[in-house]
Amino acid sequence: MKLGTIRIDGKPTVIARVADEAAVALDFAWMEDLIEAGDKGLDQANEAIVAALAGKLPVIELGNPDWMAPNPRPSKILGCAVNNNNLNEKAMKPMTAPMFFIKGRSALTGHNKTIDLLADHGQSIPEPEPVVVFGKRAKNIAPEEALDYVFGYTLTNDVTASGVKFGQDSIALKQTADVVKPHHTAWRPKFEGEDTWLLFIYHSKSKAADTFAAMGPWLTTKDEVPNPNALNVRGYIDGECYADDSTGNYFFPVERVISEASKWFTMEPGDCIHTGTASKGTPKFPRGNIGTYLNLYDGKVTDVEIDGLGRLSNRIRMIP
Template sequence: MKLLRVGPQGAERPVVLGEDGAAYDLSGRTPDIDGAFLSSLDPAELARAVADGELPSTDIAGLRVGAPVARPGKVVGIGLNYRDHAAEAGAQIPDEPVIFLKPSNTVVGGYDEVLVPRGSEKTDYEVELAVVIGRTARYLESDQEAAAVIAGYATVDDVTERAFQNERGGQWDKGKSAETFTPLGPWLVTADEIADPQQLTLRLWVNGELRQNGSTAQMIFPVLETIRYVSQFMVLEPGDVVITGTPAGVTLGHPGASFLRPADVVEAEVEGLGRQRVVLGKA
């Protein structure tokens, strides 16, 4: 199932897309697509409700599409998780996953404006597979346990200001935390729809030019191992989002290419999870 949130920022309503592409209103079941809803999500039961006509159809044409998860408790990032990206960044292949955190207020919709922060010199893009947590996860012991806590997947762009990240005291969070730096969506696709999260193509375009073209098969630490690993260091809760790293092709890997500027158009997609399109503005 594809879950999304539509409407003005701060007043979105939850919607599910049926197999026929029609939209059905979830407001009668949940006020929002949040941790509480995701913790009890049963995709099969939701599909049955759509098929049986229990959910009213709704017209979402022309409506803003917000982030598919409301108010995630935290966004957990995994750095240098593709060998080709580590190479283009001049970094060593990590022995263990590199973890960083992004504030939840960086999350916006996949068609919202992304703001280039004040003082920015090197705002960059990173298309990634996002994992949305649906069950509390602590000290997971196996891939099977990790799979059981995943509610679904989404496309995400881990926008990063490289100068803030690498040239301002070595704090990754400085380059990852500006407002709007985590455009998520357009949809959340429930985990049952993704047969193998390690066989998904990722692509990103800047002003129509293909910059990134990779596959989750190239991950150093696969999705389930990543979720299991993160749970050893922090509790993952329903509604949390884990973003799993980017393949090669960021601006660092394109000598002579310009970093992002206001009015640039960035499109990112993960196979089966939809394409987002953001226009950059100025903070």
């Protein structure tokens, strides 16, 4: 089943897909309400689809709908950073656990909406990836139980503005030797001489700015995704494919990502995890997503396509 949220006359409306370009409105104020209803919510959605196909409920034609993110009110959005073997082969030391950053719901935007880049964001790259949407509260769950907590999956373009990240939001502090502990430097190369530099990078402006979490258009229920670790993921810029990858290329499988997240954060129904970017490049874009700079494509469209989940499109808009 594919579910979504659109605005009709300015009002958010939860819908279920009836056909490729048709849907039926559901009796839930928000997608999160449907998710929290569990099997009862899915049964109601299925009954509405059947009724619409039988002509007993009105059908919404999806010619040019006003899309929102499928579940617009998650309590939190997590991203799993650098979870791709193409990236980790360059790591000084292998990761020992998934790494996370967090976005607020203000970063969300929908299908066919703009991704807005400020001049201060500098070089900004796309990150095409699937999103896990939680179906129930999860805390300290084991990897082998992780998929039991999933409601479904959607798509995201997890924009990263490396220009601001390594410009305004990174700092190196020269400390005295008594301040520096082994864990401060064990993860990085050593500098010559007295190595007491502490390096800090902050991700809020580079990862969580407005429109930096484009999602949708559909939220696909988990019964249609038998293996989230075998999804083909492609990214496009101005119609050309810059990344062609698979979630089978993750450093940590989806189950481990979910489990690790639940160790540190209580995941609530409707909460999201971006599970890892597609990065493997193509002949024209050998560096994949990390060499594709959205800020050079003002007015052009960037897409994320994942087999079984659909295609997410957004136009790039540079903000003076």
